[in-house]
Amino acid sequence: NISNPKAWFDLEHNDGNSALYEVEMTSSQQTLVERQYDCLYDPIYSVTSARDHMRARLKVAAILKSFQRQPIFRNMFSDVRSHKAYDLIKIPDRYIPYSQGLEWKGLSQYNTFTEEVQCNKHLSVDGSRRSRYFETSTRPFNPYLSNEYMMAVAALRPASYELEEPFVNRSVQTMYRDSEAQTDPYSPPYTVKVGDVPEVLSLSTLTYGHGLPAGQKEVEMIERARERRKLEANLLDNSQLAGAKLLAYRKKMLDDAETQEWVRREKEIEELQAIRLQVLAQLLRTREENHQTMVRKRLDRLWKCREQQKQKKLQKIHFEYAQAIHKLLVDLELKRKPKKRDKISEYANPGSQAFAPLTRVGVFHDRGSERFVVRSHYLNTYSGLLQLESGIPESMLQQQTHVKPPSKFTRDGFLKRPYRWQAQLEALQKHLLATKHQEKLPPKPLRYLERIEKPLPRPPTPTVADYNEKAEQREIAVLELQRILRGRAVQTMMCESRMKRKDLIDELRSTHALLNDDRAEKRRQMILIRTNQTRFATLMHEEHMVHEVLTRMEAATLGEMLDFLSKELDRLIVERRLHAFAMLAKRERRMREAEESGRRQKEECRRRQEDEYFRQIVKVHQDTVDSYFRDIAEATMDSTADFHARNEYNAIGSRWVEEQRLSDKQRTAEEEASDLVYNFLIPEVCRRAYREKVKREERKYLHAAHRQIFGEAQDGELGESIRAYTHEREIYDRREVAIETEETSERPLEELQREGEEQDSEKYMW
Structure with a gap:
C-alpha cells in the first residue's frame, strides 16, 4: 500500500543496472514507469496471470528490430556503393540469453488456490489430450513457451479453477458483401383467433423469390381470389330466396363467373401467344444479325488475308526487280571500265609481253641484236666471271636497307590506339596465365552435408585384336599402290606442263643461243615457230568466232525455250491455284448446303411441333367447349325434368291427399289396419x-x-x-x-x- 501520493523507488536489477522509478498516486489514474525487460529480470515484478506475462513478452519482442548491422573489416571506412561497409543480418528469435528462463514466476503461486493438488489419474485419450498420445505432439501457438511448461501447467491446474471465461466474443471479417449474404426475410410466429380467418394466410403458398415481393400477376391473383370469396359469400347469403328463384339466381351467378373466367383465360392465352411470337421474331432477327455479322467478318478476314498475300508478292517482285537491275548495272560498269596496266605483274611474269612480245603485234626486239652483243672475257668464261665478281664491292652484292622503326607515340605524347590495345591484351594474357598457373584453393567444407566417398570404378579389361596376316598384306599392297599412283600423277603433271610450255621453251632456246654456228638454225626454227604460232592464233580466232556464233544461237534458242517453259509453269501454277479455289468454293458450297439443309430440317421439325402444339391446344379448347355445352345441356335437361317431375309430383300428391282423405272418410278401421300392414309392415x-x-x-x-x-x-x-x-x-x-x-x-x-x-x-x- 502506497500512502503518499508521490514516491521514488531505486531498484537494482540482476544485470547490475539500477533505475529510478516515479510512482504518482492520484484519485483518477496511476502512472508506472518501467523498463522493457522488467517482466524477466525484475524479482518483484508481478502480473495477474500468465496471459498478462505473455502479453508483456510479446510487447518486448515487438519493440526489438528484426535486423542489425554487421561491419565488413576490409570495407569498414568505404563510402562506395559497390564496396559496402556493412551487411544487414537477421537477429535470431532468441533475444534473451538461455541462462534466463522465460517461464512465468507466478506459476508457483498456483498452490495457494487449493490445499491439495488434484492430479488427473484417469486421463481421456480423445478430446484436447489426444495429441499427447502421438509420437510427435502438436506445437503450441506460442513459440516462447516450451512443451514442459504447458504440460506442467495442465497437470497442476485444479479442476475447479478456470483461467478463461466460459463465453468469448469474437468478430469476423468476411470477404462477401451484405447483398450476397442476405437470406430470406424473417417471418415471426403468429396466432389466429377462433373463428377469424385473416386474408394474409391465403398467401402462405407465396415465398420470397417465388411470388414475393408481389408483382402485377400476384396482385391480379389476389383480386381474383377476393372476387371468388365474395361470390361464394353471395351464394350463401341469399337465403331469403327459395325454390326456383334461388336456383335460377345461383345458376346465373355461376354462369357469369365461369364466363368471366373463360374470357380471362382466353386473354391470357392470347397474351402468351403474342409474347411468344415476339420472342420468336426477336430470336430470328438475332440469328439473322449474327449470321450476317459472321459472314461479314469472314469476308473481311479473307479480304485482309488476300491483301496481305498480294502486298507480300508485290514487295518480293519489287525486291527481285531492284536486285536484278542492280546486278545488271554493276556488270555493265565492270565491262565499260577500262583496266589499268599492271606493270609489276607483267615484269614479274617471264612469259608476259614485256619480256616476249607477240610477233603479230609487229614488234621484233631481236632485230639487229647481234650488233649489240658484247664479247668480253669476263662474260664468256667462268674465270672471267669469278674475277669480275671479286672486283665488285660487297655493298653492291649485299644491299642493306635501314627502315626507321614506327613511333608508338603521337606528336602530343599520347600512346597510339593500336599499341594501347596491344598493351591491354598483353596485360590480360599475363593475368590469364597467372590465373591458370595459380594454385586453386580447396573449397570450403559443407556444414551440414557429409560427402559419401564412392568406390573407384574398375578399369576396363584390355582387349587385343586378333592378328590377321592377309589383312596386313592387303593393307601394305594398297599403300604401295597409292604411292605408285601419286608418283605417276606427279610425273604426268610435269609432262603436261612441259608440253604446254614447249613453245616458250623453244623460243627461249632460239632467242638466247650463245653459239655462233647455231644462229642460222635457230633463226629458221624461230621463223617456223612464229609461223606456227600465227597459224595457231588464226585457227583459234576462227574457232572462237564459230564458237561465239554457235553460243549466240544456242543462247537465243535456250532463252526462247526457257521463256516458254516459265510461261507454261506460271500458267500451270495459276491453273492449280484456280482449281484449288474452285475446290474450296465447292467445299464451302457443300458445307453451306449441308448447314442450310440441317437448318431447314430443324425448322420443319419445329414447325411440325408448333402445328401439333396448336392442334392439341385447339383440340383441348374444342373438347372443353363440348364438355361445357354437354354439361350445360345435361344440367338443363336434369333441371327441366326435375322441375316437371316436381310439379307433377306435387299435383299427384295434392290429388292423392284429397283422394286419401275421401277414402279415409269412407273406409272402416279394419280396412285401414289391413292397408297399413300390407303397405308398411310386410x-x-x-x-x-x-x-x-x-x-x-x-x-x-x-x-x-x-x-x-x-x-x-x-x-x-x-x-x-x-x-x-x-x-x-x-x-x-x-x-x-x-x-x-x-x-x-x-x-x-x-x-x-x-x-x-x-x-x-x-x-x-x-
Whole structure:
C-alpha cells in the first residue's frame, strides 16, 4: 500500500543496472514507469496471470528490430556503393540469453488456490489430450513457451479453477458483401383467433423469390381470389330466396363467373401467344444479325488475308526487280571500265609481253641484236666471271636497307590506339596465365552435408585384336599402290606442263643461243615457230568466232525455250491455284448446303411441333367447349325434368291427399289396419329378412378371411374382441333399423316430401 501520493523507488536489477522509478498516486489514474525487460529480470515484478506475462513478452519482442548491422573489416571506412561497409543480418528469435528462463514466476503461486493438488489419474485419450498420445505432439501457438511448461501447467491446474471465461466474443471479417449474404426475410410466429380467418394466410403458398415481393400477376391473383370469396359469400347469403328463384339466381351467378373466367383465360392465352411470337421474331432477327455479322467478318478476314498475300508478292517482285537491275548495272560498269596496266605483274611474269612480245603485234626486239652483243672475257668464261665478281664491292652484292622503326607515340605524347590495345591484351594474357598457373584453393567444407566417398570404378579389361596376316598384306599392297599412283600423277603433271610450255621453251632456246654456228638454225626454227604460232592464233580466232556464233544461237534458242517453259509453269501454277479455289468454293458450297439443309430440317421439325402444339391446344379448347355445352345441356335437361317431375309430383300428391282423405272418410278401421300392414309392415319384414340372409352369407366369408389373416390370434384376446365388436355391431344395426322404421311410420307425409326436396336441391347444388 502506497500512502503518499508521490514516491521514488531505486531498484537494482540482476544485470547490475539500477533505475529510478516515479510512482504518482492520484484519485483518477496511476502512472508506472518501467523498463522493457522488467517482466524477466525484475524479482518483484508481478502480473495477474500468465496471459498478462505473455502479453508483456510479446510487447518486448515487438519493440526489438528484426535486423542489425554487421561491419565488413576490409570495407569498414568505404563510402562506395559497390564496396559496402556493412551487411544487414537477421537477429535470431532468441533475444534473451538461455541462462534466463522465460517461464512465468507466478506459476508457483498456483498452490495457494487449493490445499491439495488434484492430479488427473484417469486421463481421456480423445478430446484436447489426444495429441499427447502421438509420437510427435502438436506445437503450441506460442513459440516462447516450451512443451514442459504447458504440460506442467495442465497437470497442476485444479479442476475447479478456470483461467478463461466460459463465453468469448469474437468478430469476423468476411470477404462477401451484405447483398450476397442476405437470406430470406424473417417471418415471426403468429396466432389466429377462433373463428377469424385473416386474408394474409391465403398467401402462405407465396415465398420470397417465388411470388414475393408481389408483382402485377400476384396482385391480379389476389383480386381474383377476393372476387371468388365474395361470390361464394353471395351464394350463401341469399337465403331469403327459395325454390326456383334461388336456383335460377345461383345458376346465373355461376354462369357469369365461369364466363368471366373463360374470357380471362382466353386473354391470357392470347397474351402468351403474342409474347411468344415476339420472342420468336426477336430470336430470328438475332440469328439473322449474327449470321450476317459472321459472314461479314469472314469476308473481311479473307479480304485482309488476300491483301496481305498480294502486298507480300508485290514487295518480293519489287525486291527481285531492284536486285536484278542492280546486278545488271554493276556488270555493265565492270565491262565499260577500262583496266589499268599492271606493270609489276607483267615484269614479274617471264612469259608476259614485256619480256616476249607477240610477233603479230609487229614488234621484233631481236632485230639487229647481234650488233649489240658484247664479247668480253669476263662474260664468256667462268674465270672471267669469278674475277669480275671479286672486283665488285660487297655493298653492291649485299644491299642493306635501314627502315626507321614506327613511333608508338603521337606528336602530343599520347600512346597510339593500336599499341594501347596491344598493351591491354598483353596485360590480360599475363593475368590469364597467372590465373591458370595459380594454385586453386580447396573449397570450403559443407556444414551440414557429409560427402559419401564412392568406390573407384574398375578399369576396363584390355582387349587385343586378333592378328590377321592377309589383312596386313592387303593393307601394305594398297599403300604401295597409292604411292605408285601419286608418283605417276606427279610425273604426268610435269609432262603436261612441259608440253604446254614447249613453245616458250623453244623460243627461249632460239632467242638466247650463245653459239655462233647455231644462229642460222635457230633463226629458221624461230621463223617456223612464229609461223606456227600465227597459224595457231588464226585457227583459234576462227574457232572462237564459230564458237561465239554457235553460243549466240544456242543462247537465243535456250532463252526462247526457257521463256516458254516459265510461261507454261506460271500458267500451270495459276491453273492449280484456280482449281484449288474452285475446290474450296465447292467445299464451302457443300458445307453451306449441308448447314442450310440441317437448318431447314430443324425448322420443319419445329414447325411440325408448333402445328401439333396448336392442334392439341385447339383440340383441348374444342373438347372443353363440348364438355361445357354437354354439361350445360345435361344440367338443363336434369333441371327441366326435375322441375316437371316436381310439379307433377306435387299435383299427384295434392290429388292423392284429397283422394286419401275421401277414402279415409269412407273406409272402416279394419280396412285401414289391413292397408297399413300390407303397405308398411310386410315390406319392412321382407327387407329385414333379405338383409339377414345377405349378412349370413357374407359372415362365413368374413370369418374365413379373419382366420386366414389373424391365424392363431383368433382364438386369443384379439379374436374375442373382434367377435364382441361384431355382435355389438349387429345389435346396433338392428336397433337403428327399428328406430328408423318407427320414425318413418310416425312422421307425416308433408315432412317426408319437404325433406326429399331439400336433399334433391342440395344434391343439385353440389
